[in-house]
Each structure stands twice: as C-alpha cells, then as structure tokens.
Amino acid sequence: MTAWFSQHGRSVAQTLQRFARTPLGSVLNILVIGIALSLPAGLYLVIDNLKSASHQFATDPQVSVFMALDADHTEVARVAVRLKQNPRVQSFKLVSRDQALQELRQSSGLGDVVDSLPRNPLPDAYVVNSKDNSPQALEALRDEMAQWPRVAHVQLDAAWARRLDAVLRLAQLIVAGLGVLLAVALLAITFNTIRLQVLTRRDEIEVIKLIGATDAYIRRPFLYYGALQGCAGGLVAWLIISGGVWLVNHNLGELSHVYASLFAFKSLALTDSIFLLLIPGLLGWIGARLSVGRHLALIASK
Amino acid sequence: MITLSHVSKRYPGGYQALIDIGFAIETGEMVFIVGHSGAGKTTLLKLLAAIERPTSGSVVVNGQNVGALKPLAVPFLRRNFGLVFQDHKLLFDRNVFENVALPLQIMGYARNESARRVRAALDKVGLLKYEKSFPITLSGGEQQRLCIARAIVHRPAFLLADEPTGSLDAEYATEIGDLFRSFNQVGVTVVIATHDQTLQARLSPRVIALKQGALAL
Numbered sequence: 150m151t152a153w154f155s156q157h158g159r160s161v162a163q164t165l166q167r168f169a170r171t172p173l174g175s176v177l178n179i180l181v182i183g184i185a186l187s188l189p190a191g192l193y194l195v196i197d198n199l200k201s202a203s204h205q206f207a208t209d210p211q212v213s214v215f216m217a218l219d220a221d222h223t224e225v226a227r228v229a230v231r232l233k234q235n236p237r238v239q240s241f242k243l244v245s246r247d248q249a250l251q252e253l254r255q256s257s258g259l260g261d262v263v264d265s266l267p268r269n270p271l272p273d274a275y276v277v278n279s280k281d282n283s284p285q286a287l288e289a290l291r292d293e294m295a296q297w298p299r300v301a302h303v304q305l306d307a308a309w310a311r312r313l314d315a316v317l318r319l320a321q322l323i324v325a326g327l328g329v330l331l332a333v334a335l336l337a338i339t340f341n342t343i344r345l346q347v348l349t350r351r352d353e354i355e356v357i358k359l360i361g362a363t364d365a366y367i368r369r370p371f372l373y374y375g376a377l378q379g380c381a382g383g384l385v386a387w388l389i390i391s392g393g394v395w396l397v398n399h400n401l402g403e404l405s406h407v408y409a410s411l412f413a414f415k416s417l418a419l420t421d422s423i424f425l426l427l428i429p430g431l432l433g434w435i436g437a438r439l440s441v442g443r444h445l446a447l448i449a450s451k
Numbered sequence: 452m453i454t455l456s457h458v459s460k461r462y463p464g465g466y467q468a469l470i471d472i473g474f475a476i477e478t479g480e481m482v483f484i485v486g487h488s489g490a491g492k493t494t495l496l497k498l499l500a501a502i503e504r505p506t507s508g509s510v511v512v513n514g515q516n517v518g519a520l521k522p523l524a525v526p527f528l529r530r531n532f533g534l535v536f537q538d539h540k541l542l543f544d545r546n547v548f549e550n551v552a553l554p555l556q557i558m559g560y561a562r563n564e565s566a567r568r569v570r571a572a573l574d575k576v577g578l579l580k581y582e583k584s585f586p587i588t589l590s591g592g593e594q595q596r597l598c599i600a601r602a603i604v605h606r607p608a609f610l611l612a613d614e615p616t617g618s619l620d621a622e623y624a625t626e627i628g629d630l631f632r633s634f635n636q637v638g639v640t641v642v643i644a645t646h647d648q649t650l651q652a653r654l655s656p657r658v659i660a661l662k663q664g665a666l667a668l
C-alpha cells in the first residue's frame with residue numbers, strides 16, 4: 150500500500166518535472182485549452198443567466214379569458230364558478246365590459262370617440278393567474294378554457310417568455326454541440342502533446358522496458374500529464390469566466406443598484422466549477438491513453 | 452536453472468543467427484559464451500531475457516517457457532535478470548544515482564531502502580563519489596561499471612553481461628572479473644558473453660563456444 154502510494158506520488162512528481170522542463174510549451178498548451186473551454190462554458194453561463202432572468206420576468210404570466218360579446222350575466226358567472234373549481238387556477242379577476250370601457254376611455258385619451266360609440270364593443274373578461282407558469286402548463290390551461298361555453302377567446306400574455314425559452318433551448322443545443330467539438334479538440338491536443346513526449350522519451354522507454362518496467366508503469370506519467378494538463382486548462386477557463394463575470398458585474402454596478410436582483414450576473418455554481426475542472430481532466434486522460442497506447446505499440450513493433 | 456533445447460533464431464531479414472542450440476545452466480553456475488563477432492552471443496542473451504523470441508525450440512528459465520511468455524508476464528521475468536548491455540543503454544538525462552535507482556523505482560522500492568541499495572551498488576563498482584555526476588562526464592570504463600551497478604542493484608538471480616569488459620583497461624577488467632566472481636559466490640548465476648581471453652583465464656568458468664550460430668565443441 151505504501152509502495153503503491155509512493156509510486157503514484159513519484160509519478161505525480163515526475164509529471165510536474167515534465168511540465169517544468171518545457172515551461173513555455175506547457176503554458177501555451179494550457180492557455181489554448183483554457184481559452185477553448187471558456188467559450189462553451191461562458192456561453193452556457195450566459196444562457197443560464199438569461200433563463201433565470203426570463204423566469205423572473207415571467208413570474209406572473211397572465212391568461213386573459215374573453216367572453217362572447219352577447220354572453221349574459223349568468224353565463225359569465227358560470228365561468229367564474231368553473232375558474233374557482235379549477236385546480237390549476239391560482240387566482241382570477243373579472244374585468245367587466247363596463248370597467249374595460251372605462252379604462253379605455255381614461256387611458257387612451259379617446260374619451261370622445263368612446264362616448265360616441267352606439268354601444269360597448271368590449272366583452273367581459275377574466276384575468277387568470279395559473280399555479281404552474283411553465284409554458285406547457287399555460288398552454289394546457291388555455292386550451293382547456295377555450296373549450297368552455299361562451300368563452301370566445303383565450304389570450305396567453307406570456308407568449309414571449311415561451312418564445313425566449315425556445316430560443317434559449319436552441320442556444321443550449323448549439324452550446325452542447327460546441328462543447329462536443331471542443332472536447333474532440335482537447336483530445337486531439339492531448340494526443341499530439343503525448344505523441345511528442347513519447348517520441349522524445351523513446352530511448353528511456355526502451356531502456357526501462359528492458360529492465361522490467363510494465364506497460365502500466367510506463368504509461369502512468371503520460372496519463373498524469375494528460376489529466377493534469379486538462380485540469381489546468383479547465384482552471385484557466387474557470388478563471389477567464391470568473392474574471393468576465395466580475396467585469397460585467399463591476400460595470401453594471403449602477404444598474405444593478407437600481408435593478409438589484411435582475412442584473413446581478415451569476416457566476417458558475419460549485420458543481421459546474423467542479424465539472425469544469427474534472428471533465429477536461431478526464432478528456433486529457435483519455436487523449437493521453439489513446440496516444441501512449443498507440444505510440445508504445447509502435448515502439449514495441451520496431 | 453536455464454535450459455535451451457533445439458533453439459534456432461532467424462531474424463526478420465532472413466539471417467540465421469542461431470542454429471539448433473541446446474545446453475543447460477545450473478543455478479549458481481558461472482558460464483562464458485564465447486565466439487567470434489557475429490557468432491550469435493548477444494542474440495543468445497536476448498533470448499534468455501525475452502528481448503527476442505526463438506524461431507523454434509524452447510528457452511526455459513526457472514520452469515517458465517520464455518519464448519511463449521505472455522507480454523504482460525515479460526516485465527516480471529526480466530526482474531529476475533540483471534542485464535549489462537553491450538552498448539550500456541544508460542539514460543544521459545539522469546545522473547549516476549538515478550540511473551542505478553531505475554530498476555528499484557520500477558519495482559516500487561521505498562525511497563530510503565532504494566537509496567541504501569543504490570549506494571551499496573555504486574560502492575561495489577567504485578563509483579560512489581560520482582553519484583551526482585551525469586553519465587556523459589564518465590569515461591567509457593566508468594560507464595561500463597555504471598551499467599553493472601544498475602544490473603546488480605536489485606539483487607537478481609541471474610546476471611547476464613554482454614562484453615562487460617569491452618571498454619575497460621586491464622586493471623579494471625580484473626576488478627570487474629573479481630566483482631562477477633563475488634556475485635557468483637553469493638549464489639548469482641552469471642552468464643557472460645565475451646571475447647576477453649584474460650578474463651576467461653582469470654575466472655576459469657565453464658565455456659560455451661559458438662561458431663556462426665551453432666555450438667562449437
């Protein structure tokens with residue numbers, strides 16, 4: 150057990166020595182990986198922020214239920230009963246046709262025109278708040294209420310929120326695609342780095358093989374190198390994003406004073422941060438494994 | 452115990468390096484393999500350590516058929532051997548101490564146990580004062596002795612040496628000869644491929660002579 154630990158400890162030490170032996174190359178590699186990773190991770194963060202903002206704006210999406218023009222009082226009241234009994238409805242408010250006309254008269258400055266109308270052209274309406282404000286639930290509620298007798302039309306006031314949601318979903322898909330592409334790029338970068346290392350250490354590899362090193366022993370420092378390089382790239386990406394968030398919040402200082410909660414740009418959550426370190430590390434490990442396996446086989450066949 | 456029977460080795464180019472070789476080496480023996488350049492001495496040593504595989508016949512070391520060994524088992528076979536290579540095979544980006552520590556590192560020895568053994572091995576070959584030097588700064592003979600130190604540091608059961616006195620002056624060749632004898636006296640089986648007549652005269656070992664790949668009697 151101690152032997153196992155000291156072997157792995159030595160491998161880590163060897164790996165760090167390898168980084169130190171080619172400092173410029175190592176730093177450049179890590180920067181490239183970090184910048185490449187910060188792209189999808191940053192976009193992911195922007196989308197995440199937009200999503201929560203859109204949810205915030207759309208917290209109280211309202212549904213307007215317009216009655217038929219010729220619906221009478223009892224028919225309008227029957228809809229009120231249905232609304233009261235409907236488990237999906239949070240609350241509702243009647244806006245009577247007289248009330249609506251009154252508001253129109255006052256708010257539009259068209260008092261004279263309104264007065265000159267031979268009769269009230271507006272229907273009775275209910276403004277309904279749903280318990281569940283997800284787009285699907287709102288749509289279902291709308292479809293249900295549209296079926297009710299004497300209901301002429303149901304209007305979703307939060308349609309824009311749904312559209313934004315759809316756009317963000319698409320953007321998320323694009324970011325995921327970008328993430329996959331960059332994961333492949335990270336594999337390729339690691340593959341190539343390790344290829345060069347194996348080739349420059351060819352003599353060493355041949356000698357230690359001759360004196361009894363197992364393949365696992367030979368592979369280990371390269372795998373650590375790939376994994377550490379990936380993690381370091383992830384760390385760089387994390388720093389870039391955190392710096393970016395800090396800058397945004399700093400420059401939005403005044404705005405965020407006014408709209409306190411709305412414009413505070415959230416940084417990466419703890420779990421996201423951990424993933425940002427671990428996934429590149431894992432990819433680096435895989436890239437190194439593929440590379441070292443292939444190139445050791447090439448050396449052995451010579 | 453090493454047993455070869457009907458061993459032939461043909462290299463990929465078609466060159467027949469060994470032809471129908473058969474002999475046995477008992478545990479604790481000292482054996483010289485002699486013959487002209489190109490007779491197949493190095494090839495024979497390589498077959499013992501599974502560096503090359505026989506084209507036909509069997510090479511058995513401690514009951515294991517070396518020629519049929521699975522790749523995963525080869526490293527563990529090699530740890531039974533101390534190998535002194537004709538071309539040294541030192542690592543020039545590591546110092547003397549680190550070169551000798553290599554086999555112990557591979558086998559997972561703890562650091563201080565390893566350091567103790569490395570110093571003992573270096574002391575034996577007279578290189579202790581150079582432990583921090585790099586191999587490039589050593590003379591040919593010193594490099595040869597460094598290679599021997601690396602071969603014995605893990606106390607192998609078999610010591611296989613290919614021209615171990617090739618680049619040594621007479622005085623050191625004698626010392627190295629005594630060194631091999633001392634390993635042999637503590638029970639190490641020693642197999643040496645060499646042209647060196649003086650070494651042979653001094654150690655008076657059992658001799659296996661090769662001539663153009665075949666046993667010469």
Ligand SMILES: Nc1ncnc2c1ncn2[C@@H]1O[C@H](COP(=O)(O)OP(=O)(O)OP(=O)(O)O)[C@@H](O)[C@H]1O
Nearest residue numbers: 462463464466468487488489490491492493494495
């Ligand atoms: N890898 C190889 N591929 C093809 N031919 C080889 C290979 N290694 C050795 N040979 C040939 O096999 C023959 C025996 O070689 P070997 O190295 O065993 O000779 P040796 O007895 O050790 O000679 P020396 O005393 O010069 O070291 C030589 O003719 C050599 O050219």
Ligand SMILES: [Mg+2]
Nearest residue numbers: 492493537613
């Ligand atoms: Mg030879």
